[in-house]
Amino acid sequence: MDDSAAHRHEERKKFINNIFQQAYNSIRRTPSSGPEESYLNVRSEQAYMPYQGKMIRHIEIVPVNFDRSFRDTAARDRSLAARVGNRLHISTRKFVIRNNLFIRENTPVNAYMVADNERFIRGQEYMNDARIIIDSIPGNPDSVDVRVYTKDLFSIGGGMAANGLERINADLYDANLAGMGQRLSLNGLYDKNREPQWGYGGYYRKNNVGHTYIDATVGHSVMNVNPYTRTEETVNYLTLDRRLVSPYSRFAGGLTLGEHKAYNLYGRPDSIFYAYSYHEADGWAGYSVGINKLTATNNNIRDRRFLAIRMYQRDMTNVPARIGENFHPVFNSSRAALAQFTFFRQDFYKTQYIYGFGTTEDLPYGYNFALTTGLHEQLDLRRPYAGANATWYTSTGWGDFLKVYLKAGGFMHRGSVQDGSILLGATSYSPMLFWGGTRIRQYVNLSYTHLWNRVTYAPLYINNYYGLRGFLSDSAYGTRRLSLQLETAFYLKYKLLGFRFAPFPWADLTLITPENAAYRKTALYSALGGGIRTRNENLVFETIEVRAYFFPVAPPGMRGFKVIANTNIRFRYRNNYITAPDVVQLNQE
Structure with missing residues (x-):
């Protein structure tokens, strides 16, 4: 290589290196200054530790209007949505x-x-949103006052999902009827x-209800969709x-009473329609x-032990003809008595931009x-059950979060x-990355499922949380499944009428092995695409x-x-300390 060619090669190499360096420098883990770039990532108890043990003298409730923000209390939102909300909304x-x-007054x-x-x-x-602020009292170092700031969602909302003009599903609801913490929801198809x-x-x-922390719901629908048959x-x-x-x-629990009946509303042949009740x-x-005993000695100890029992019964009054006396996870009469002992400790980070827009x-x-252990009966098959669920949550403090889970039974x-x-x-x-005014968050979900000696369980499908998003067919199934889901959300800085936007590319891969087949029979399914989410955080609209x-x-x-518009999208990370005892579920989250 002559000198001129070598020189051009070096210049080209520097140019490429500069491009990669500039791209790398443009993406940061920390935001630039300014209220629009604020980003919350802190342990939830941290702000209250300096007041530990001091007596609560007074608790004040302080509602916050739609035009105010917890991130910047001096700023005002002058958008149309904020003005309409302040005029029309009935505050909680x-x-x-x-x-x-x-928490109570006159307690530490x-x-x-x-x-x-x-x-x-x-x-x-x-x-x-909600914030609890603790204030010191001048001249009284052993006592504090507490202010509870709350900001409502605009409670009247609704949504729609459509497949062209052939099928339209819509709902309308008030999530805080008369400011009383009650919800009335109506939907039509x-x-x-x-x-x-x-x-x-x-x-x-x-x-x-009645300060019991019990949520009570009563409902009726002629268009409820059975998740197993889509009937x-x-x-x-x-x-x-x-x-x-x-x-x-100390206590948790629940009760569900229901009756279900399917009608052949789409004129399907009797040979394939699931007629049941x-x-x-x-x-x-x-x-x-x-x-x-635990909290009497040290109320900072967060490790807990919880014992729960569950009993359920499903009585089939009409069994689909195609099921007959064969085993099915839904359309058999069944009953169970289960007991579960749980060890847990969960503390929390307050953060943003996981599902929400700030x-x-x-x-x-x-x-x-x-x-979990107990006795399960399905048709005339009675069997003891044993299973275990383990979940580990962690964060490095940089804003990244990892959940590792294992279910077996x-x-x-x-x-x-x-x-x-x-x-x-x-x-x-992933940790939050910043590219100019755009926030970037990467989501990854990897799972492996194995089912063997299947008798009453449904096979593993890929049309669910552990498979391919948007895959609506039940034609792909087996007893070994390996899935990877990837999605990168770009939370844009700019707003339109109070709405924020987040475009995202995504890709899913799933390997499924048919029942009683060798690994070489494994089939690969994939899905990819992109989309955009939008939300006004002041509105209860999903x-x-x-x-x-x-x-x-x-x-x-x-x-x-296909392209699908949907509004049934979560906007907060959901988590429960305890759930009802259950057998391992392999086709739903």
Whole structure:
């Protein structure tokens, strides 16, 4: 190589290196200055630790208007949505907020309990955000005053999902009717291939009935969709749900009563239509073991033990002809009695831009380990069950979050394990990256599932959380499944009428091995695409998402490319300390 060629090569190399260096420098882990670039990432109890043990003298409830922001209290939102919200919205009644407090006046400050209470209030479906502020009292160093700031969501909302003009599903609701912490929801359906073409449904829910922390819901629908068969059914139901609202709470439980009946609304042949009806009763209750003794000695100890029992029964009054006396996970009469012992510790980071567009989200760090055992009966098959769930949550403090989970279980019958299962996975959210005014968050979910000696369980499908998003066919199934989901969200700085936007590319890969087949029979399925989400954080309207799907290999009857608009998108990270005892679920989150 002559000198001139070598010189050109070096110049070209420097040029390329400069491009990569500039690209690398343009992406930062820390924001630039200014209120628009603020980013929350802090342990939830940290702000309250200096007041630990001091007596609470007075608690004040302070509602915050839509034009104010917790991130910058001096700034005002002068958008049309904020002005309309302030004029039309009925704020949550102060006694409703006070009803959701489990910190009390004339009691000592427990930093963790204050953080738990702030998170509980913020988690109400009608709340945009909540902050609990502790103030020192001049001349009284042993006491403090507490202010509870709350900012509502505009409670009237709705959404729509459409597949062209052939099928339109819409709902309208008030998530905080009269500011009383109650929800009334109505939904309707038009489908030109349905007879009748119109459907309807609705429910009413009251949160925290009588300061018991029990949420009560009653509902009726003629268009409820069975997740296993995608058959529309008529359903009537009542649910009572009491979550473990804090590690310092003692009781949790729930009750569900319902009746379901399917009608052939789409004129399907009797040979393929699932005609069924059944009644169900499902109840569980649990108690935090040793909580009194544990908190009496040191109320900063967060490790807990929880014992729960559950009994449920499903009575089929009409079994689909194609099921008959064969085993099916839904369309068999079944009953069970299960007990579960859980060890857990969960604390939280307050952060942003996981599912929301700047609203405060609470992500756990800690562990949850549950052992479940009991007796399960399906048709005439009665079997003891044993299973375990383990979840580990962690964060480095840079704003990244990792959840590693393991589910395993099986039934014993005549000395062998039936419906043995194991599900191992990890979910990761990257640290927040900044590119100019754009925030970037990477999501990764990896899972492996194995089901063996299948008797009553459904096979592993890929049309669910552990497979390909948007894959609506049940034609791909097996007993070994490996899936990878990737998505990168770009939260844009700019707003339009109070709405923020986040475009995202995504890709999913799934390997599925047919039942009783060798690994070489494994099939690869993939999906990729992009989309955009938008949300006004002041509105209770769910996040609006338009997502494009492309399936390189699409099964018969399913389109290889489609675009779907949806509003049933979560906008906060959801987490429970305790769930009802259950057998391992392999096709749903």
